[in-house]
Amino acid sequence: MPSLLSNRLAKRMLRPAFSLVEQRLERATTSLQADLDALHHEVADLRRQSYGLGLLLDHSGRDGHRMPTATQLDTLVREVTTVTGASGEHARRDLTVAYRTVVALEALGVGRLAGSTSDICGKLATVPLLAPPNEEVLEIGTQHGLFAAALLRMLHRAGVEPRLTVVDPLAGALVPTGTAPAPVREDVVRANLALCGSRSGAQARLLRGASADTGVRAEVSDRRYGVVVLAGDPSVGGVLADLDLTEELAAGGAVVVLDGHGDDSRPGVAGALARRLADGSRLRLLGVVAGTAFLRAV
DSSP states (O other), X not given: OOOGGGOHHHHHHHHHHHHHHHHHHHHHHHHXXXXXXXXXXXXXXXXXXXXXXXXXXXXXXXXSOOOOOHHHHHHHHHHHHXXXXXXXXXXXXXXXXXXXXXXXXXXHSSSOOOSOHHHXXXXXXXXXXXXXXXXXXXXXXXXXXXXXXXXXXXXXXXTOOOEEEEEEOOOOOEEOOSSSOEEOOHHHHHHHHGGGOSHHHHTOEEEESOTTOHHHXXXXXXXXXXXXXXXXXXXXXXXXXXXXXXXXXEEEEEEEEETTTTOTTXXXXXHHHHHHHHHOOSEEEEEEETTEEEEEXX
């Protein structure tokens, strides 16, 4: 039996239908091509934007990239609210401000902020939310001074005009930053502290040495501190020496930040804290945010 489509009469009758189908296919094809062209342009724009964003936020010059995910931020919000008692909205706002501060200071400063984005932002947001009892800040181990500059800015935002004392060997050692080593020297630290944009950075007191040094202990003991940041020698002995000094100098209600508590490469930190708390201490563990332990002096 011959095909229906080979019949002249059938072809004549079906021609309008064929034309309609062809028109519709042509319109659909044209629309699809337009969508594909638009998608191609959008992808090209995203690639250009991603490249520029990567120059600002990728891992070059720091421990890791500064591009947190929504899940990471949500986790930080939960941890910060648990430790501080702040609302989720308040914690999220302060974490966002902390993140912007980190990006700005790393873009302008010399050296780096050591640690992951979650760890740094968690510390910067948590300290002000814990309402330190006074404006005196003691940092043991500052590296390039960028974290101290960021913390001063966050405390200023919380209505505190901080007074900073730093204890560090400041021996001029070169610390790799991902692109080129940056020296840990007093001039570098002071240049970075100036980025906080207030007299708190300009008037910061820098004491060369370690917390166990007799001369340093004498100089640093002239006041009681509302915030103590411990980021020095991560060995058990080094952390115990820092905790000894903290118990002596922390004001009642002081916020104590123990860096590296959740870092497997620095097991001495968690070990020393566990030992000190088991032996009896005026420090009380409030909780952990992104691997950093927060304590309150009583």
